[in-house]
Amino acid sequence: MAQLSMIRRRKPLLIVFLLLQWFCTQVVSQDYSVTNPCATGYCSRSGYCNVEDYCSASRCASTDLRKSPLMRDPKERDPCVARCDYTATTGEFCGTQKVDRPVCRKNHRLSRVVGYYEGWSPTRAYKPFYPLQIPPNIYTHLNYAFATINPRTFEVGPTSRKEAILMERLTDLKKSQPSLRVNIAIGGWTFNNPGPTASVFSDLVRSEANQKKFFRSLISFMSTYGFDGVDIDWEYPVADDRNGRPEDFDNFPKFMANLKNVLMSTCGRDELSLTLPKSYQYLQHFDIKALEKNVDYFNYLSYDVHGKWDREKQLTRAVLDSHSNLTEIREAMDLLWRNEISADKVLLGLPFYGRVYTMADDNCKNPGCMFASAGNPGRCSRQAGILLNSELDDIRKEKNIQSTLDTDAAVQILTWDRQWATYDDDKSIQLKLDFARTTCLGGVVVWAVSQDTYDGTYSRALSGITPQPLYIA
Incomplete structure (x- = not known):
């Protein structure tokens, strides 16, 4: 009887919780998972997206990849564990753990x-x-x-x-x-x-x-x-x-x-x-x-x-x-x-080799502008969206054009005839x-x-x- 009485006292709270859960599921979650992730990246044990309250150091299923899908039996993986762990790698969405990145001097020898x-x-x-x-x-x-x-x-x-x-x-x-x-x-x-x-x-x-x-x-x-x-x-x-x-x-x-x-x-x-x-x-x-x-x-x-x-x-x-x-x-x-x-x-x-796109707008050539399709295939690559470095060299010489170095991305950008390519030199x-x-x-x-x-x-x-x-x- 005591248990029944407790359930009755908590019934209003339970109803509110269930309504909240239904609302979030219908409006926010939409059955998100690692194969159907939410656009903002938020994800918790509960599967909710776009709600920061559900994704924190205490609520996230894991912020340590040593306990994550990278180290666990695939059959036991929780999609939201995967999602939270992944976004935690940038620290943008989930958890507060910092990555201990290796640091060496600039004269470190590459073997x-x-x-x-x-x-x-x-x-x-x-x-x-x-x-x-x-x-x-x-x-x-x-x-x-x-x-x-x-x-x-x-x-x-x-x-x-x-x-x-x-x-x-x-x-x-x-x-x-x-x-x-x-x-x-x-x-x-x-x-x-x-x-x-x-x-x-x-x-x-x-x-x-x-x-x-x-x-x-x-x-x-x-x-x-x-x-x-x-x-x-x-x-x-x-x-x-x-x-x-x-x-x-x-x-x-x-x-x-x-x-x-x-x-x-x-x-x-x-x-x-x-x-x-x-x-x-x-x-x-x-x-x-x-x-x-x-x-x-x-x-x-x-x-x-x-x-x-x-x-x-x-x-x-x-x-x-x-x-x-x-x-x-x-x-x-x-x-x-x-x-x-x-x-x-x-x-x-x-x-x-470089990846190549056909630009959607000739007047929008910066990273972040839209592309319409893969770039034209080359005589060597014979594959849309790819040009070998040797082919890109030919294009620069034939059209007498120069590439632009993007120092943040550490790549060269080359544009011509609505084509946009990045490659390494x-x-x-x-x-x-x-x-x-x-x-x-x-x-x-x-x-x-x-x-x-x-x-x-x-x-x-x-x-x-x-x-x-x-x-x-």
């Missing part, structure tokens, strides 16, 4: 300069690029992109006989540069596109039997072509849109530990790296602290921050912005520092190198050396980063 070489670059009808065009004594590492994995046998191999020959040409560069290490990159974005290899990585990491086949084949493959290590480019585990499974979160670190153990038995072919996405959408599916234990370094994909896809996303608008904006990269890296990742294991990504690269040094990073990684000019203009902007023995090519 690695890694460059990806695209196996398809010699087949371009315009501006093909061959291994011998890579300037010597600049890169400490070259990654051949990509080897494939047979979806039935899990054996590693080149995609064609022509690429097998190209792999040998790339590793042959070590003859004139003995300190150079050449690694094989496995995977890539298209590897997880719908098709025979879409689920190969997920199938591999969930099965010890498949791993044994893979390891045996990999060691033989590396020995045959002279590779010194492996770069795993899985884009991306767990994610539904990339043919992942929830169990990838736990299986991937176990696989990497097994792989590292196998590589350590090869007498020197033991380097292991891993690509990491910048976006929280995909990074949340990596147990980065567990993965860190068995990798020599992470290749951080700090580009493609913006692009033509911004038109379709709920939280972005069709506005002109740089795809390698340093301001946004700095904030995105906070996800790593919250998880206490060693800065010297992180390499900053540098693109040798020697000046913006220097700004990013300064950031890498003062953030104590381990080095930089380029996608891709094969998008350079025929004489390696952009690679030469990286000369002198690491002290290297001088070898005559």
